[in-house]
Amino acid sequence: MNEPLLTLTNVEKHFPQSNGFLKPAAAPVRAVNGISFSIAEGETTALVGESGCGKSTAAKLITSAITPSAGKITLRTRDGNILDVGSLRGRARKALWRDVQLIFQDPFSSLNPRMTVKQIIAEPLRNFDIAHGQEATDLVADLMDRVGLQPGTMSRYPHAFSGGQRQRIGIARALAVKPRLVVGDEPVSALDVSVAAQILNLFQSLKKDLGLTYLLITHDLSVVRHSADRVAVMYLGNIVEENTTAALFKSPRHPYTQALLSAVPSQDNQDKPRIVLTGEVASARNIPTGCPFHPRCAYATDVCRLTAPTFEQLPTGGRVACHTPLEFMP
Amino acid sequence: MKDLIRVDELSIGFGLKNWVIPAVEGVSFSVKPGETLGIVGESGSGKSLSARAILGLVPPGGLITSGSISYQPESGDAVDITSLPKNGRAIRKLRGAEIAMIFQEPMASLSPVHTIGNQIVTTLRQHADLSAAAALSRAIELLDQVGMASPAIIAGQYAHQLSGGMRQRAMIAMALSCSPRLLVCDEPTTALDATTEAQVVELLMKLQQDFNMGMIFISHNIGLVSEIADRVMVMYLGQSIESGATEHVLKSPAHPYTRALLNALPAFAEAGAELATLQGAVPDLTARPTGCSFHPRCAEFAGPQCETERPAIQVVTNQHLARCHLHE
Numbered sequence: 001m002n003e004p005l006l007t008l009t010n011v012e013k014h015f016p017q018s019n020g021f022l023k024p025a026a027a028p029v030r031a032v033n034g035i036s037f038s039i040a041e042g043e044t045t046a047l048v049g050e051s052g053c054g055k056s057t058a059a060k061l062i063t064s065a066i067t068p069s070a071g072k073i074t075l076r077t078r079d080g081n082i083l084d085v086g087s088l089r090g091r092a093r094k095a096l097w098r099d100v101q102l103i104f105q106d107p108f109s110s111l112n113p114r115m116t117v118k119q120i121i122a123e124p125l126r127n128f129d130i131a132h133g134q135e136a137t138d139l140v141a142d143l144m145d146r147v148g149l150q151p152g153t154m155s156r157y158p159h160a161f162s163g164g165q166r167q168r169i170g171i172a173r174a175l176a177v178k179p180r181l182v183v184g185d186e187p188v189s190a191l192d193v194s195v196a197a198q199i200l201n202l203f204q205s206l207k208k209d210l211g212l213t214y215l216l217i218t219h220d221l222s223v224v225r226h227s228a229d230r231v232a233v234m235y236l237g238n239i240v241e242e243n244t245t246a247a248l249f250k251s252p253r254h255p256y257t258q259a260l261l262s263a264v265p266s267q268d269n270q271d272k273p274r275i276v277l278t279g280e281v282a283s284a285r286n287i288p289t290g291c292p293f294h295p296r297c298a299y300a301t302d303v304c305r306l307t308a309p310t311f312e313q314l315p316t317g318g319r320v321a322c323h324t325p326l327e328f329m330p
Numbered sequence: 331m332k333d334l335i336r337v338d339e340l341s342i343g344f345g346l347k348n349w350v351i352p353a354v355e356g357v358s359f360s361v362k363p364g365e366t367l368g369i370v371g372e373s374g375s376g377k378s379l380s381a382r383a384i385l386g387l388v389p390p391g392g393l394i395t396s397g398s399i400s401y402q403p404e405s406g407d408a409v410d411i412t413s414l415p416k417n418g419r420a421i422r423k424l425r426g427a428e429i430a431m432i433f434q435e436p437m438a439s440l441s442p443v444h445t446i447g448n449q450i451v452t453t454l455r456q457h458a459d460l461s462a463a464a465a466l467s468r469a470i471e472l473l474d475q476v477g478m479a480s481p482a483i484i485a486g487q488y489a490h491q492l493s494g495g496m497r498q499r500a501m502i503a504m505a506l507s508c509s510p511r512l513l514v515c516d517e518p519t520t521a522l523d524a525t526t527e528a529q530v531v532e533l534l535m536k537l538q539q540d541f542n543m544g545m546i547f548i549s550h551n552i553g554l555v556s557e558i559a560d561r562v563m564v565m566y567l568g569q570s571i572e573s574g575a576t577e578h579v580l581k582s583p584a585h586p587y588t589r590a591l592l593n594a595l596p597a598f599a600e601a602g603a604e605l606a607t608l609q610g611a612v613p614d615l616t617a618r619p620t621g622c623s624f625h626p627r628c629a630e631f632a633g634p635q636c637e638t639e640r641p642a643i644q645v646v647t648n649q650h651l652a653r654c655h656l657h658e
Contacts, residue, residue: 050523051494162611192372193550194608197594201605219523222553222597226605245601263528264553264597276532277525279479280493 003076004038005181005213006062006100011035011071011086013057017285029284031057033237034071036311039181044207044214046224046245048260049234052281055217058234059185061086062215063102064093075099078180098128101174105186107166111158117144117169118154124176143172147202164195171202175210183215188223200227221264225249233257236292237284239311243318253314253325255297291323299324332402333360334512334544335384335429340397340412342379342388350395351615354380355568357397361512361544368559368576369548370591372612376568377548381514384546385429386411386421403428404511427457430510434517436497440489446473446500447485450507457508472503477533495526499533506537512544519554531558553597556580564588567612567623570643574650584652586630622655632656 012034017026032054039045047055060066061073064085073085077099088096104110111120121140125131131139141151147168158166167187174182184203188196200223206212216228224231225245232242233254241254252258262275277296282288288295294304303323311321316328340357343350354376361367369377382388384399399411401424414421433439441449450469454460460468466485473481476499489497498518505513515534519527535558538545549555555562556576563573564585572585583589592598593606609627613619619626625636632655635641644657 050525164611192612193552193591194372194594195611197596197605198607200596201607204602204604220596221524222595225601226596226599227602259525259528263524274528274532276528280495280526281523 003041005041005076006085006215007038007072007074008058008062009036009072009074011058011061011073012069013054013061013066014069027285030237030287031284032061032068033287035232035234035237035239036071037232037239037242039213039215040230041180041213042207042211043229044203044216044227046216046218046228046231047234048218048221048224048231050219050260050281052236052284053234054237054284055234056185059102059183059215059217063100063183064088064096075181094128097179098177099179100181100183101177101179103167103170103174103182103184103187106190107163107170108190110170111166113158116155116157117149117161120158120169121154121172121176124173128177130177139176140172143176146175146206147172148198162195163191164198167191167195167199168202171199171206175206178210179212181213181215183217185217186219187216189218189220196223203227221261233260236282236287238292238321239319240293240322241318241320242311247317251326251329253318253320253328254293254322255299255326256293258326291321299326331362334363334402336360336400336402336408337380337384338398338400340380340383340399341395342376342383342392343395344392350393352395352618353392353568353615354383357565357568357570359563359570359573361546363511363544364538364542365561366538366545366547366559368555368562369546369565370550370552370555370562371565372550372591374567374612374615375565377565378516380565381516381546381548382431384411384512384514385425385431386414386416387425387431401429401512423457426453426510427508428510429512429514430505430508431514431516432498432501432505432518434520436494436501436521437489439501440497442489445486445488446492450485450500450504453504453507469503469507472507473500475506475537476500476503477529478503494522495529498522498526498530502530502533502537506541509541510543512546513538514546514548516548517550518547520549520551527554534558552580552592552595564591567615567618569623569653570651571624571654572650572652574646578647578650584646584650584657585624585654586628586656587624590627590629622653630656632658 013032014028014030016028019026049055061068068086075083075085077083118140121143122136125136144151149168188199228245231245231248232239235256241257252261259275259277279296290306291304291309294300309321309323311319313319337359342354343352345351357380371377394412400408401411402408447469451465454465470481470485473484478484519530547558559576562576562579563570566587572588590608599605621637621639622641635655641653641655643651643653646652646657
């Protein structure tokens with residue numbers, strides 16, 4: 001494995017809640033509860049989980065949109081320096097955004113309707129003092145060509161483009177600063193099947209050509225299985241399992257991963273019974289004691305109700321946070 | 331067995347009398363009691379519009395230009411829904427009572443200012459002669475039936491107090507309140523998480539068996555439809571381009587569009603392999619291509635007639651139909 005580009009160590013993010021002026025504070029929302037993982041250079045890592053599991057909060061932490069309550073996030077910059085992402089404030093964060101860029105879910109709300117495509121894509125070039133004037137225009141044309149847009153359409157406004165084309169504009173904008181890590185927050189969930197396939201192919205070819213590293217944040221396991229090298233599964237602010245994509249899909253070790261995989265219809269689990277979980281995801285304000293998944297787990301024992309499992313390396317590869325991991329199936 | 335609903339050559343357009351943009355063109359399908367028809371297609375394919383027409387819910391500005399929708403009540407003669415006056419007494423008697431619908435976004439389709447129980451009670455009392463107290467206890471019973479943990483408490487709560495999965499269950503309870511014979515589900519699980527989706531799908535399948543309902547299940551999720559539906563209809567730009575038994579359509583698709591759609595799914599592809607893609611995007615309804623609507627994106631050209639001649643529906647094998655020149 002290559003050297004890690006980004007490393008998260010016991011990162012926590014708690015959002016304090018107020019009950020109102022002069023009233024005792026309510027329990028904080030514990031969105032991210034001590035997650036540790038690293039992203040190797042040139043790999044696609046996927047962070048999966050259902051709504052409210054903290055995956056988007058993790059993306060915001062990594063891009064320094066918010067600061068962690070505890071723990072450390074480090075990034076190896078292009079000059080080889082180690083950047084402490086969590087402590088960046090103000091202008092210093094610019095150095096981070098040169099290396100880390102974000103692609104958003106909704107291609108309709110993430111582009112300024114009053115800017116032309118050329119202005120949208122050239123904005124980061126200007127902000128980072130990469131290119132100006134004619135040079136910038138040439139670079140914009142190159143970028144548009146690269147993501148499969150006609151450079152001749154650069155003076156149009158976003159409304160003239162379809163959803164898939166807008167997502168390409170967002171990708172071109174992210175690539176403008178030549179980032180090393182691209183964080184995609186549900187980049188294809190808002191697109192139709194045939195368009196999503198085009199965008200996923202574009203991601204693959206850009207990765208090959210530009211040596212990009214991706215962090216793919218998604219709830220769609222079929223996208224993960226297709227595009228990711230490694231997967232981390234989140235549940236209620238914790239990573240419950242982490243492994244290579246092939247191993248995780250073949251032999252999930254955490255009961256939650258198993259249920260999540262069985263809920264996704266695909267060619268190879270047509271005949272397998274669907275595992276239907278009981279109950280609902282608990283609130284992040286009121287996380288169950290012990291293992292956060294125990295109230296919905298079919299295999300829960302007394303120890304699960306009392307003590308939280310640690311995130312352990314497994315002898316067969318991968319890491320899991322479970323007292324009694326499921327059997328390994330080679 | 332008689333068809334519960336039979337849609338024949340239905341066309342729906344938007345616009346004025348002399349200038350109509352067709353959104354649904356010559357769509358035919360039928361559903362028998364206890365059967366599930368899946369309708370798949372991308373956005374703008376007209377799948378929701380065709381299904382809504384069954385409940386007389388064509389949005390303002392839209393009009394049914396031709397075709398018929400005939401509904402077979404439990405006793406008596408079939409009713410042509412297209413001929414019923416919009417929002418008249420006759421359609422209101424069917425809608426909710428015999429034909430019910432579940433919508434995609436439960437938050438947008440539940441009233442934010444009435445309790446869940448209240449909303450179910452209103453539906454019940456609209457169609458059945460029940461006292462308020464009897465209707466409320468029936469509502470609680472229904473909430474219990476859809477797997478709500480404490481139905482009596484839920485009945486007193488508002489939509490915003492429930493989670494997405496619970497709201498969708500409340501919608502299902504409401505749709506089932508008058509024991510409908512046909513249930514139309516428009517993307518019922520799209521807004522839900524994978525494990526919640528599994529719960530809702532399981533529930534729908536169980537309830538359908540219990541009540542022997544006919545069901546129309548609209549979704550863009552082909553994987554999901556393959557698990558639920560007995561028969562599938564694939565729509566593209568307002569036309570039904572392929573229909574047949576689920577295993578036929580999805581295992582040996584006859585139309586190039588269906589084939590391309592299946593190949594584009596990451597769920598069915600090799601990990602890391604390049605996904606087969608469709609050229610371009612779904613065209614605008616106002617700029618419908620000549621000949622076969624799909625020809626500019628089609629990888630399996632049958633000949634020059636694709637550009638000029640609109641293909642008719644061809645029988646591929648028994649009950650498996652496709653609208654493509656390849657099968658002439």
